[in-house]
Amino acid sequence: MADKEPIRVVICGKSEEVGRGIIAGLQPEVEGKPIHSMTHTVSQQLLLRREILRTLSQGENTDSPARASPTLVIHFGLSPAALAAELPAVLAGRAPASASSGLGTGNYQEEEGGRPRRPRAVVFGGAWDGADVETVRAAVRGCGGEGDGVVMLRHDGRKPSPPLGPAYGPHVVQRVKDVLGRLVRGEEVEWAGEGVVWY
Template structure:
């Protein structure tokens, strides 16, 4: 997803809309459970993140997760994906345990 399309799609999802068009075939597109967090991959830089957050400002407070690029990772491939999923799960659990799942902010995984 491009930052420009995300700037349209993410606010719609945060408002609870369930019929949101996508420029990607990824994911289930089952938006019925709502949004609890926004998880960005390493392809989104600071400016991209700002575009997305500015578009969603004031709609619904959720944590925004970004990868900590200073942490070592396996090379791209299945092990990379597994490592990133584990880091995301750990970060979400930490946010849940600390009561920050309904807090707007950027958190690194």
């Protein structure tokens, strides 16, 4: 069976120390397939779910649907404002002129056929609120077609989490993987707003 190709993501976190652990937990060996953000209406969700399943089934064995695609962190931003400034270049397949962090693979180069290796999701750490997420969403929307299909994953503070420490990173990694897996498989997720999903 062919391994599933990873979903490229960007992380917005307040601490590189925590970010390193989360990136290590998400990091696979190769790069690949996109996910698509789903919208709020039932008919649009059904159409997008079909498209997700069709896209994911092309050229790979899908006899293990519960297995999530691995994740590849290509960029890490240390604040919503910094990430909003960096994302236009990242979405266009280029390194930002000035990066707030050196974490992530930094692999922005183009795939065969000249298409950028765009991230399909932006994952926000627990330090960021709805206004912070909207700052980054506005930057993604400002990228036009290059921002299409990029979903925001917002930390859900209502769910219990361990305190910052050794158990925190693995806990966050599992929550992110679970939500990305549900998006890829077209399963239900909890929406925090348009284009934003709780994890």
